Amino acid sequence: MRRPLAPLAAAAAVLFAAPALLVGALGAPAAAAGGDDAGTGNDSFTIQDPRITESSGLAASRLHPGVYWTHNDSDDGPYLYAVDSATGETVARVTLTGIGTPRDVEAISIGPGDRIFVGDIGDNLDGTWPHVWIYELPEPRELRDQTVRATQYVVTYSDGARDAESLVVHPKTGRVYIVDKKEEGGHLYEGPEKLSASGGNVFRPIAPVDLWATDAAFSPDGRRLAVRSYFGGIQYKWDDATDGKIEREGRLGVPLAGQGESVSYSADGSRLMYGSEGEQSPVEAREVPGGGGAGDGGGKGGEPSGDDGSAAGEDGDGIGGDGLGAGVIGVVVVGAALLGLRRLFRRG
Template sequence: MRRPFALIAAALLVGALAVPASAADGDEGFAIKDPRITESSGLAASRLHPGIYWTHNDSDDGPYLYAVDGATGETVARLTLTGIGTPRDVEAVSIGPGDRIFVGDIGDNLGGSWPYVWIYELPEPKELKDATVRATQYVVKYSDGARDAESLVVHPKTGRVYIIDKKEEGGHLYEGPAELSASGSNVFRPVAPVELWATDAALSPDGRRLAVRGYFGGIHYAWNGGKLRREGRLSVPLQGQGESVTYSADGSRLMYGSEGAESPVEARDVPGGDGGGGERGAGAKGGENSAGDGDGDGVGTGTLVAVAVVVAALFGLGRLRRRR
């Protein structure tokens, strides 16, 4: 099918905008180079191995976790999880106290028809190499019925697990039990509304802020024991299919990931320049407005204007060429 010249130009321009500014440092952005990772759907910065990011595919891949070096984009370890069933729709990964990794097999592509979903917990390995690791599997149910979800966070101080369901009109933050149990079901209950069609979320290293992203924007909240206070919008980069977010290990950056082959992970300074994790956060520049208007839906106004101008110019050029 012949595509309009302007649409082709827009697609090329969006691709160019998605390229990370720098891959020299893990928290400056990178591209995932592993050809096995084509549906990166979750992202978590390692605290045990600074500069390493854990990710996984969405579905149909198997019980695998990948450790990606943020300086090179190369996979340095693949973990094979045992002690669990066959994953259905893995959507999120988060790291809790004691360097414990939590994996959320919480998606429901059937629109919220599965009566339960799963969370897997495993220790983060001290040595990064391909290995088989035994995980604990938890059965999760919701107090108000089955639902689709793609966001899971673990509080870095208490270890309590939270899930945000995915609804176009906005969902809720669901709180799990104080401790998950491997026997029986773990019931998660809604504790606060979330005003976004959420595809992932992350808690700051000090546990005081929650970042929630969607496909085209994001919101950051102040966190107080699961109670949320909206603080503003996040400057989310324009990505092909924005699926993941994590704070960098020092809390100074928010790292945004996308699905696709060689998908980019892009960095933005945290709003207000303080992610509650490190010295860099206190002096970060740009913050909420680093990619444009922080009060927009995530893509900066300046960026959108630039896209519109270039596409319009290219479209005009195409029309002139057709007249010749």
């Protein structure tokens, strides 16, 4: 369906003004991390592969230090890309077999035993699909272009179809969780203790999540859950999560860089890595509030450092909140324009 040009023109006008709005509201963007972290996976980098134009998920490899797995959002095929954070270059493209045609791939996570889980869970038509899919495959031991057979799982929700962009696998238990994407309060959904390839897998809500989630990630020790939106994020303590209780620890300093889509803890748990869509999209590193999540889970939840380029505030963390003051209203307008453009093109 063709869309009227007026909304596109208005959105484009705002987008052209975006740099000035951002600089005026937030000052200069945070600089990339220094050379000491190069090659460790703790440094900011830029994805160089021209095939990766809609990086929508991000996961730090524990098998290959400094490598991050990503994928395009849609219209690309059954491909995963291994990107070396030291150079931003793709070091392997994996083609998935044993599955159907991917529809709207939104997330990637790595579970116990170096098993990669891919969430084909997007639904831009707000609950049209009767089911979505999760793909599971072993992480390749050798980084080269290759074909890997994956297992496909059919997923439904106990309370009806919904859009989602966040899939996480607990690094200790291997249980899979999804966070749906709702403007007025989403939920954390828990999958079965073990996914079934021969039957359906019903995910059930166990806890509210107070923002419009575009991605989520577990810390390597499994004791923290980071959830991000376009403009902000929340870090939760994972204790008692199976009882439907996740304790909010604090806000996250989410950088404003294009259309913010992905988040991953670094392999050592000391950094949160934030990615976005677009050609040569940046992946920006930020220190984890409270001090890392590799071994002891860090201290109590704290605030991000003042120089992290955060757009998040103390309280609201949804698309309409994030604690944005009057000086950042322009950023909200820019974000709305980005979302409007994306939806217009995808539904058109």
